Amino acid sequence: MRASQFHLFTLKEAPSDAEVVSQKLMLRAGMIRKVAAGIYNYMPMGLRSIRKVEAIIRDELDRAGAMELVMPLVQPAELWQETGRWDKMGPEMLRIKDRHDRDFAMQPTSEEVVTDIARQELKSYRQLPKNFYQIQTKFRDERRPRFGVMRGREFVMKDGYSFDRDVEAAGRSYDAMYAAYGRIFDRIGLAYRAVAADTGAIGGDRSHEFQVIADTGEDAIVYCPDSDYAANIELAEALPLIATRGTPTSALEKTPTPGKATCADVADLLGIALHTTVKSLVLATDEADDNGKIIKSTVWLLLVRGDHDLNEVKAGKIEGLKNGFRFATEAEIIEHFGCKPGYLGPIGLRKPVRIVADRTVANMADFVCGANAEDFHYTGVNWARDLPEPDLVADLRNVIEGDPSPDRKGVLAIQRGIEVGHVFYLGNKYSKSMNATFLDIDGKPKHFEMGCYGIGVTRIVGAAIEQNHDDKGIIWPAAIAPFEVVICGVGWGKSELVRDEAGKLYEALRKAGIDVILDDRDERPGVMFADWELIGVPHRVTVGDRGLKEGVVEYQERRIGEQLKFAPADVVAHVVGRLRG
RNA sequence: CGGGGAAUAGCUCAGCCUGGUAGAGCACUGCGUUCGGGACGCAGGGGCCGGAGGUUCGAAUCCUCUUUCCCCGACCA
Incomplete structure (x- = not known):
């Protein structure tokens, strides 16, 4: 392919609505x-x-x-x-x-x-x-x-x-x-990882996602560097972080926490560790009659530790939440807890709710949670002593970096990934x-x-x-680059020598089965180089009078950037070696 | 779907507040000078200012509606 015949059109500035x-x-x-x-x-x-x-x-x-x-x-x-x-x-x-x-x-x-x-x-x-x-x-x-x-x-x-x-x-x-x-x-x-994925309604363990590793990925993928465990965070099992529940040492106390509606704020105010707090999330499920009219709603209280996040996929597997749930409305919350969001907890409910504790929460002692009164939290809370055991204990949370691996062979690490394949x-x-x-x-x-x-x-x-770029542009893996090699003819319009030599190299690479484009546009070298670096062609051969005078052409690998000099007769073998070797 | 923002040249944007002949840079065309890392000069082409309605002598500009595009949006109690 000759660049003069191809539709090459590059932009210096991307349209303003482009994000990633x-x-x-x-x-x-x-x-x-x-x-x-x-x-x-x-x-x-x-x-x-x-x-x-x-x-x-x-x-x-x-x-x-x-x-x-x-x-x-x-x-x-x-x-x-x-x-x-x-x-x-x-x-x-x-x-x-x-x-x-x-x-x-x-x-x-x-x-x-x-x-x-x-x-x-x-x-x-x-x-x-x-x-x-x-x-x-x-x-x-x-x-x-x-x-x-x-x-x-x-x-x-x-x-x-x-x-x-x-x-x-x-x-x-x-x-x-x-x-x-x-x-x-x-x-x-591409650098990728195959991870176990949620099987949704089908069930079973036969579902894997192929995730391309990239910081900008929409998925969080969890793996264990010391074993072959790898899973999407939606699925990754969180083991209890506390093996057995400790004995209560503190008395239950209603502590003023004015204006501190998040676990982090409360921990800051009281000078305690975030992992001694418990977060309350209120869900609701609806039962509908045959006409789709809602006849009954049930309110649920899910408890996770203050430094943990609820995993909705896991929540959706709980008996009673399987057929779908929603977050409760403020009116429902006030009706059941007698308090606005921000100070909710499992003690002193106005109306009964289903309480589900995360595995880790179920083993906590002397913890802190909302008091169901605006501007107050309870400290020194203990299961059995201050409130009944939870209705249900389940794995409710996202794993975090450093959690024990479910196969008990090390600790978990987390990367971002882009899902590009799924087998199911x-x-x-x-x-x-x-x-x-x-x-x-x-x-x-x-x-x-x-x-x-x-x-x-x-x-x-x-x-x-996303995985392969720099400030100049794309850096293709050769297998999916639009072209494998570009030959830049510097001074195309004025040098017959350049045209001859570049043309010969072009034919030789084509004969070797290489996907090559010859830049014969008679552009200034800076323009050509910038274009091909933006487009990201992995290999470039530059043919110009300057080099030919010394009997050489220049070769540059996009990813490496270093310029090497070759006799024209040798450069084809080198490129073929890099691409096919 | 809810909330916010934007729409002017192919692209990036100014002009709008305070109404009076539509602008810049990049890109494009021609000529000349340049010519190994996004050249320079001169001369050009290109706009129903998203669309409809209104106010006004006069609307890119003010008002209403509409379309499209963009951003944010479970919860983090």
């Missing part, structure tokens, strides 16, 4: 252009990286025995109604009507359609296992699209689905995909609701055991940039 570095750099490098909120053109420069990611995915999935197909972007409501997701999905699924007023959805994912394929095509256990995948545009009408390609509404995703005859075989399919994902991310060249065992949820069966060896129909496997193709491109 990947978005700014992709816009500045001319990879994407915004069309609407969360919706982008993938410009030629950007598409090259996207295609490279796709090629690696295809190669590894095909090798792992999966096969590619394409399902429609626009899917009939009927299929979604079969599984009940037409009603469940909420506004993030974009619904459209055709000219006959029939309902359709823009696919956010394709379980329904692929299960429909399976029930029509797969009749016998002898046809199993099968693994179908597609690389397709998805649409999710995010509440707040942001971060460019990282959380867009329209994006490209690889979604795959496996069909097996039983749970054991489905496990093998899962393992094969897990392994393939590892190979895919290894080849792409589905079981027969969809095959049952859509009645997708095959005939097993005994001649009886059985529901398929399914798994689903996603990779965010466009998000990988953004994540790669």
Whole structure:
């Protein structure tokens, strides 16, 4: 490719609405252009990286025995109604009507359609296992699209689905995909971690996320440096920090804490450690009648230590909160606690509430909590002595750095991550609701055991940039760079020698199978260098009269920056060695 | 969805308060001088000032409505 024929268009300044570095750099490098909120053109420069990611995915999935197909972007409501997701999905699924007023959805994912394929095509256990995948545009009408390609509404995703005859075989399919994902991310060249993830309504332990490590990631990932434990913070188990409850040593005392409504403020005022305080969170659950009218509400008090945060995913697993909960209204709080938020606690309730204590809180002694009276806290609080034992003890909190690892092999560390892949065992949820069966060896129909496997193709491109950039621009891993090498012809317009030599190198690299672009724009060197550093091409060869006079061309690796001199005859071998060696 | 903000050239922004011929830098076109780290000069092209309504002799500017975009938003008791 010659730069003079390519659409190269870089910006010195990013549009003011760009937030994160990947978005700014992709816009500045001319990879994407915004069309609407969360919706982008993938410009030629950007598409090259996207295609490279796709090629690696295809190669590894095909090798792992999966096969590619394409399902429609626009899917009939009927299929979604079969599984009940037409009603469940909420506004993030974009619904459209055709000219006959029939309902359709823009696919956010394709379980329904692929299960429909399976029930029509797969009749016998002898046809199993099968693994179908597609690389397709998805649409999710995010509440707040942001971060460019990282959380867009329209994006490209690889979604795959496996069909097996039983749970054991489905496990093998899962393992094969897990392994393939590892190979895919290894080849792409990103630092990543596979972590155990929440399985939601399906249950079981077969769910892993592949997280690209980046400080700007939206997810917190927890791992143990001394073992192979790794999990999303939503799932990571918090062990009790206090093995057994201590004996009370302080008397219960109602202490004035005027205007101190947070645990940190109270600890400051009283000169005590934050971890001796207990935080009260008030939730509510509603029971509705058949018409959806709320007939009864229950108020819950969740207690976590003052230095800990509630984990809502964990809270949602508690019996009674499983079907959804909300934070209580101020009116409900006053009705049950007789006090405004800020000074709430489990002692002296006006009306009964369900009290759930975090495992650590349940073993605390002499702790501090709100007194259910404005501007007062209790100190020296002890279970059993000052208040009844909690109704329930559960793991309620997010783990924090330094907590013991659940495998008891060390302490936990936390990093931020960007979720770029997810493998998930589905079981027969969809095959049952859509009645997708095959005939097993005994001649009886059985529901398929399914798994689903996603990779965010466009998000990988953004994540790669979040992880690999400097103040000059992008630093691509070579495997997904829009070009592997750029040849900059300095003084292109005036030097035939430069044109000849650069042209020869260009042909030689092409013949060697290298994805090379020749910058023949006759730009000033500063412009060329700045452009290619912004775009992030990993290898650069500079051909100019100055070097050619000494019989050399210059070579520079984007990530390293140091300039090396080579005889033109040697530089091709060196570049090929760096890229393919 | 709730709260805040913004909308003027392809991009970044000024002008608005105090109404009177629409501006700058970057980008783009032409010519010239330059030419190894985002050059300089001269001359240009490009705007229904997001849209609709109103006030006014006159509206980018004041008022109302509307659309779009951006930010913040469980809780942290």
